[in-house]
Amino acid sequence: MKKLFFIGMLILIFIIPIFSQNYENAGMDYTKAIMQKTIKARITAFKTYIQQYPDTTKRFTKLAYYQLALNYFQNKNYSQAVRYAGKTKNFKDLGHGETARIYLILGNSYAIKGSSLYNKDLALKYTNKAISLARANKLNDVLSAAKNLKEKLTVPPPPSETSEQKMMRLVHQDEDYISAISFYRSLSNKDKINPSIHKAYSIALFKANKLDSALKEFISMYSSEKTGITAYYIGNIYEKKAKRNRKLYNNAAKYYVESYLLYKKEEKKTNATSAKSYAKNMIVKKYNLQAKIDRYNAKQKKNQSSAAKNKEEIASVKRKIRREKRRIDRAYPDIEPPAYEYDKIDKLEKKLKALKSGTTTVSDKEGLALQKEIKKVDIELNDLITNTKNRLEL
Numbered sequence: 001m002k003k004l005f006f007i008g009m010l011i012l013i014f015i016i017p018i019f020s021q022n023y024e025n026a027g028m029d030y031t032k033a034i035m036q037k038t039i040k041a042r043i044t045a046f047k048t049y050i051q052q053y054p055d056t057t058k059r060f061t062k063l064a065y066y067q068l069a070l071n072y073f074q075n076k077n078y079s080q081a082v083r084y085a086g087k088t089k090n091f092k093d094l095g096h097g098e099t100a101r102i103y104l105i106l107g108n109s110y111a112i113k114g115s116s117l118y119n120k121d122l123a124l125k126y127t128n129k130a131i132s133l134a135r136a137n138k139l140n141d142v143l144s145a146a147k148n149l150k151e152k153l154t155v156p157p158p159p160s161e162t163s164e165q166k167m168m169r170l171v172h173q174d175e176d177y178i179s180a181i182s183f184y185r186s187l188s189n190k191d192k193i194n195p196s197i198h199k200a201y202s203i204a205l206f207k208a209n210k211l212d213s214a215l216k217e218f219i220s221m222y223s224s225e226k227t228g229i230t231a232y233y234i235g236n237i238y239e240k241k242a243k244r245n246r247k248l249y250n251n252a253a254k255y256y257v258e259s260y261l262l263y264k265k266e267e268k269k270t271n272a273t274s275a276k277s278y279a280k281n282m283i284v285k286k287y288n289l290q291a292k293i294d295r296y297n298a299k300q301k302k303n304q305s306s307a308a309k310n311k312e313e314i315a316s317v318k319r320k321i322r323r324e325k326r327r328i329d330r331a332y333p334d335i336e337p338p339a340y341e342y343d344k345i346d347k348l349e350k351k352l353k354a355l356k357s358g359t360t361t362v363s364d365k366e367g368l369a370l371q372k373e374i375k376k377v378d379i380e381l382n383d384l385i386t387n388t389k390n391r392l393e394l
Contacts (some may be wrong), residue, residue, distance in 0.1 A: 008181045008185045009111075011223065025054065026058065026060045026061075027055050027060060029049055029052065029053070030049060030060040030063065030064065032045065033045035033046050033048075033049050034063070034067065035069070038389070039071050039074055039075045040075070042051045042067065042071050043068060043071050043072065043075070046067050046068045046071070047068065049061075049064045050064050050065065050068075051344070056091060058095075062088065062091045062094050062098075063098070064089040065084055065087055065091070065103065066084075066088050066098050067096070067103060068080075069085035069088055069105055070082050070086035070105065071148055072084060073085075073105050073108065073109060077138050077178040078112055078115055079116075079117060081105055081109050082106060082110070084108070085102045085105045085106050087096040087374060088102050089102045089103065089106070096136075096137040096139070097137070097139055097142070098148075099133060100130050100133040100134045100137070100139050100142045101130075101142055101246045101360075103126045103127070103129040103133065103146075103148055103151050104126070104127070104142055104145060105129040106122070106128035107123050107124075107125075107126040107128035107129075107130055107146065107149055108123075108149060110122040110123035111123035111127075111149060111152075111153060113174060113175045113176045113177065113178075114175060114176070114177045114178065114208055115267040116205055119177065120153060123149075123153055124150065124153055124210035125153070127146050127149050127150045127382055128150070129155065129376075130142055130145075130146040131146045131147060131150065133141060134146060145310035162192045163187055163194075163196060164191075164196055164197050165198060166183065167180060167183065167184065167200045168196070169203065170183060170200075170204070171200040171201075171203055171207075172200070175207070175243045177204040177205075177207045177208040178208060180204040180208075180237065181201065181204050181205060181208060184204070185283075186196065186198075195221075198217070200220065201217065202214055202217035202221060202233070203220050203233070205217060206218075206233060206236070206265050207241075207374075208235060211237050211240055211241055213237075214233075214237055215237045217235065218230055218234050218237065219234065219379035222234060226258070226262060226392070227262060227264075227266070228260075228262035228263035228268060228271060228272070228275065229259075229271075229276075230235075231256075231258040231259035231262055232255070232256070232259040232263075232271075232275055232278075234255040235251075235252045235253075235254075235258075235259055235275070235278060235279075235282075236252075237257035238251040238255060239252040239278075239282065242282075242368060244287070244318045245289075246285075246286065249282045249283070249286035250286065252278075252282040253279050253282035253283050253286070253381075253384060254384070255390070256275050256276070256278040256279035256282060257276070257279045257381075257384050257385055258310070258388055259271075259275040259278075259279075259372075259391065260272050260275035260276040260279060260385070261385070261388060261389055261392060261394050262392075262394075264394075265394055269293070276381075276385075277385070279381060279385075280377060280378075280381050283380050283381055283384075285358045285376055287373065287376075287377070289373055289374070289377065292370060292373070293370065296362065296366055296367065296370055299366075307386075310355040310356070311341065314352060314354055314355045314356060317348055317351055317352045317355065318352065320346045320348055321345055322385055324344055324345050324348065325345065328341050328345075332360050
């Protein structure tokens with residue numbers, strides 16, 4: 001199940017009360033932590049805060065635990081969200097609003113289907129607690145979100161379903177991949193070879209991160225019928241596996257290219273464009289080229305920052321150039337100056353160019369080398385497309 005509610009503007013709730021309390025270090029440090037711009041920065045700040053102020057009888061420390069639960073949930077790290085929410089819900093005098101939202105975080109975290117945490121009973125337990133507390137304290141935003149979550153958790157299946165309908169529901173509607181896998185394994189051989197059921201089972205394996213089993217099933221499907229979507233899934237599986245074995249990026253690129261060509265044959269232009277883009281990205285990842293590009297861009301950004309700091313020196317060099325030109329004009333009023341007289345100006349102009357750009361000879365060479373590698377990727381991709389087209393006779 002996807003994220004079922006959005007905790008809107010909760011961070012702001014805890015900024016306002018701070019200013020009405022005494023400004024001690026704990027309050028100031030809490031404010032600094034909550035004002036961090038990114039989720040990861042806030043998580044780091046609040047973990048540091050708890051180490052510095054470990055007394056959980058203090059309000060700001062309680063709120064720091066709350067903020068960790070909230071930020072981990074927003075960062076989709078549900079196991080850590082449950083960990084900190086579990087501690088926070090046991091604090092006394094936390095406040096009805098915060099406690100209700102902690103129950104809602106727990107309900108949502110346990111409701112993520114396909115997650116190792118998924119537990120419908122616990123999800124309903126904490127959602128009901130959130131509803132009860134929200135209703136008693138007129139917390140309308142929490143009440144609305146909790147009711148919506150409960151409705152999704154308690155929707156009954158249709159009164160009668162065929163095996164295919166149930167498999168489709170579990171995979172595509174409920175996104176309950178573990179249940180779908182279990183249901184498939186209980187089916188008769190006749191149902192298992194049903195193409196729609198088998199495809200849904202393969203997707204469930206993939207979504208549940210059972211990559212080896214998913215690959216086996218998709219390869220089996222692909223050997224029977226070559227389609228763009230099946231090749232795409234195989235490419236996706238190899239891409240995930242390549243994070244542990246870089247050599248598998250070759251396999252991922254191969255199947256994404258096959259997907260691209262098959263999608264073109266099926267006249268699915270948007271899908272074909274996407275598959276081709278993924279194929280190129282696999283070659284980039286194979287050579288770890290993105291990391292090189294990121295490092296180069298970081299250097300260029302640093303160079304630009306350096307260039308901004310060079311304003312005074314730039315102005316000084318410009319004055320020297322003007323002064324040197326005036327000297328030459330005075331020394332040679334009626335004749336063309338000899339070439340050597342411009343040597344100093346040439347050196348000053350090169351220095352001025354470097355100061356303005358912030359670039360160096362090293363970074364220029366690195367940029368040229370990077371351009372060659374990028375061209376190499378395009379050449380390799382085009383060769384792969386040509387060879388695959390011939391092999392598949394497309």
